[in-house]
Amino acid sequence: MSTTLMVVLGAILLFIGYVFYGKYLAEKVLVIDPEAKTPAETMYDGVDYVPTQAPVLLGHHFASIAGAGPITGPIAAAVFGWVPVFLWVVLGSIFFGGVHDYSALIASARHEGKSIGEVVRVHIGERGQFFFLCFSYLTLVLVVAVFTILVVGTFVAVPAVATTSLLFMVLAAGFGLAIHRYKVPLGMATVVGVILLFLCVWLGVQFPIYASETFWTWFCLFYIFIASVLPVWILLQPRDYLNSFLLYASLFGALIGLIIGNPTLEFPAFVAWKTGAGYLFPMLFVTVACGAISGFHSLVSSGTTSKQLASEKDAKVIGYGGMLIEGVLALVALATVAYLSKDGYDTALVEMGGPTGVFSAGVGQFMSHFGIPVAFGTTFGALAVNAFCLTSLDTATRLGRYAWEEFFATRAPGLADKYIGTLVTVVLAGALAISGNWAAIWPIFGSANQLLAALALLTATVWLTSLNRETRPTMYPMFFMFAATLTALVFLIRDNLGAGNYVLGIPGVLLFILAIFLVVEANNVLKRMKDEKPSIGG
Numbered sequence: 001m002s003t004t005l006m007v008v009l010g011a012i013l014l015f016i017g018y019v020f021y022g023k024y025l026a027e028k029v030l031v032i033d034p035e036a037k038t039p040a041e042t043m044y045d046g047v048d049y050v051p052t053q054a055p056v057l058l059g060h061h062f063a064s065i066a067g068a069g070p071i072t073g074p075i076a077a078a079v080f081g082w083v084p085v086f087l088w089v090v091l092g093s094i095f096f097g098g099v100h101d102y103s104a105l106i107a108s109a110r111h112e113g114k115s116i117g118e119v120v121r122v123h124i125g126e127r128g129q130f131f132f133l134c135f136s137y138l139t140l141v142l143v144v145a146v147f148t149i150l151v152v153g154t155f156v157a158v159p160a161v162a163t164t165s166l167l168f169m170v171l172a173a174g175f176g177l178a179i180h181r182y183k184v185p186l187g188m189a190t191v192v193g194v195i196l197l198f199l200c201v202w203l204g205v206q207f208p209i210y211a212s213e214t215f216w217t218w219f220c221l222f223y224i225f226i227a228s229v230l231p232v233w234i235l236l237q238p239r240d241y242l243n244s245f246l247l248y249a250s251l252f253g254a255l256i257g258l259i260i261g262n263p264t265l266e267f268p269a270f271v272a273w274k275t276g277a278g279y280l281f282p283m284l285f286v287t288v289a290c291g292a293i294s295g296f297h298s299l300v301s302s303g304t305t306s307k308q309l310a311s312e313k314d315a316k317v318i319g320y321g322g323m324l325i326e327g328v329l330a331l332v333a334l335a336t337v338a339y340l341s342k343d344g345y346d347t348a349l350v351e352m353g354g355p356t357g358v359f360s361a362g363v364g365q366f367m368s369h370f371g372i373p374v375a376f377g378t379t380f381g382a383l384a385v386n387a388f389c390l391t392s393l394d395t396a397t398r399l400g401r402y403a404w405e406e407f408f409a410t411r412a413p414g415l416a417d418k419y420i421g422t423l424v425t426v427v428l429a430g431a432l433a434i435s436g437n438w439a440a441i442w443p444i445f446g447s448a449n450q451l452l453a454a455l456a457l458l459t460a461t462v463w464l465t466s467l468n469r470e471t472r473p474t475m476y477p478m479f480f481m482f483a484a485t486l487t488a489l490v491f492l493i494r495d496n497l498g499a500g501n502y503v504l505g506i507p508g509v510l511l512f513i514l515a516i517f518l519v520v521e522a523n524n525v526l527k528r529m530k531d532e533k534p535s536i537g538g
Helices: 003-029 054-065 069-080 082-109 116-123 126-157 159-180 186-206 213-229 236-261 280-287 295-303 312-338 342-351 355-370 374-408 418-435 438-466 472-498 502-530
Strands: none
Touching: 003 082, 003 236, 003 312, 003 472, 054 236, 054 295, 054 312, 054 374, 069 082, 069 280, 069 312, 069 355, 082 116, 082 280, 082 295, 082 312, 082 438, 082 472, 116 126, 116 295, 116 374, 116 438, 126 159, 126 213, 126 295, 126 355, 126 374, 126 418, 126 438, 126 502, 159 186, 159 236, 159 374, 186 236, 186 374, 213 374, 213 418, 236 312, 236 355, 236 374, 280 438, 280 472, 295 374, 295 438, 312 355, 342 355, 355 374, 374 418, 418 502, 438 472, 438 502, 472 502
């Protein structure tokens, strides 16, 4: 079997899932109404609530959710063999992650474009919202920490990416000013922006910046603080939009290279039930993380995307389709190790500085099959990963600030300040980033992220129950994700506390307790619903 066939087969299955299961979700579960007015229309303010064309909003949404997760996760999980990873990416994207993202987007759109935390408050109660906000905030801190480590690692391993990323920050700000301040037409600005984007890549290869890991860590923490308090149109939105072209190009280039080169699938189909990463269950499902399902996506869907949704009919391609495109990215990431032997995989992880380096090198090799120099292709792949890590850092820090403000808005208004919220988020994440490496933090990040997904599915299940709708598409994935993630958290808490690693052990304990409390609250609500007449509306 060839590596190309694996990726193509997976992509076909994802497309079939989009057409048929996506239609079922739209018509039978979420009951999409193309004529319904969305919050972007009814609450239009020209700042956050803005009706946006589906292709543009898909670019924003996809760039926000597609950080390093769908790349790092599948490559790290390949330690169990390529078949388990392949199956979980495909089935997880269709029946777990896609459902999660789609339902979170529609639930938010039906609640004035507000966060999942607000949906929790309406349908589960104030205490449920309290637990959810605490949980999501801790998860966002872990997101910022692990992506900071990955960005810094890429800057050090591939210095050309550092130069390109710095130039891209300037380009994104210029693009934002051109569109919003000087009213340059979107089409013209996009053409010029994409051309300059690739010029930034070329300049990065020509003029790499070499600096220490310490320097880049402090730089990234300073950058995300500034980016997260600036108006969203200056950096976050233009970065997301332009980034989508970068990742589409890297995906297209890698796929074309795979088809032309057609490398043999050398990696073992199955390695062992227990490896250095732990037992296949539950560790496979928290290690693959964003490649199949991600709780972070629910925060993005209900944080920014729902406020820009022009029509409910667009939610399928954006919410459900965006996750399935991420599944394709995860398959390409898996392909960058599938053509290696097991020994080659172990060596590559060490020599190339982790999964992101392995992915970049693989993309470079694939692109070389149609004439792109390996060095340029490798830099291009690394830039794609890094650009989305930076985007996720921007988004996660901003969402952390939102969660902080929402939590203290009625409890201690004096603390509900964007600068305080951002500073606390950056300091906590920075402490975690400095204290460990990605391999140490990734498992607990994956567990927290997947447990957040289980909580979002729980919220969707309660919401659908209140409407007397079909709940099995959200309820069954919810049960599985709770089983996998709570089990993984128990293992990780035991290992970290046993080794004296309280920096990771204590957050694990807090996450476990908060999740249990929220499950209890939701269960009480579901019990009451059985004795009450379902509400009407949506």
